[in-house]
Amino acid sequence: DSGVTQTPKHLITATGQRVTLRCSPRSGDLSVYWYQQSLDQGLQFLIQYYNGEERAKGNILERFSAQQFPDLHSELNLSSLELGDSALYFCASSVEEGAAYGYTFGSGTRLTVV
């Protein structure tokens, strides 16, 4: 157990629907990162939050949004889902911003869009 909790572990939904993925960072970590990993692909950075504020955006689609709440948990909202959105979505956390402290990843949410 890495200390980063992601729910649900699996999600199957239809095209056009909206889903919410949840992440609880490791205790004491203020920064949360979201990544998308399609089948046999690398990790695509989506977005980062630090202590409730958005800090960096990667290749995140306009149909996707995220937020970090006062208790530091984060949610990634995916709407108007398409077949190509099927992927593993990982959340990572770190005590501060930047790579100097290393990231701790959760076990991911596997999203299947049918």
Place this chain on the structure above:
Amino acid sequence: LAKTTQPISMDSYEGQEVNITCSHNNIATNDYITWYQQFPSQGPRFIIQGYKTKVTNEVASLFIPADRKSSTLSLPRVSLSDTAVYYCLAPGPGTASKLTFGTGTRLQVTL
């Protein structure tokens, strides 16, 4: 965005030492180089991190030359359970680049 370059795949026999090199010509001055291991359908796991010279922990060594434009992850005496994808993260200038992983190296260990 910073670009890291690693071999796409490597093969090794059990018991051998494996060295995976990552090129990162545009690494930011103050940033560390970090390596992660990922098994199928699992999140990446931190292996080792360094700034310069050599770092060793219980699972790997990391060699970083003085110019810091590359780094080499060394796995001593690999076993079948080391079969995984290995990513180096070497941030460049700019916030988003600090968070961008390369394509990774798929290591296959066989008997």
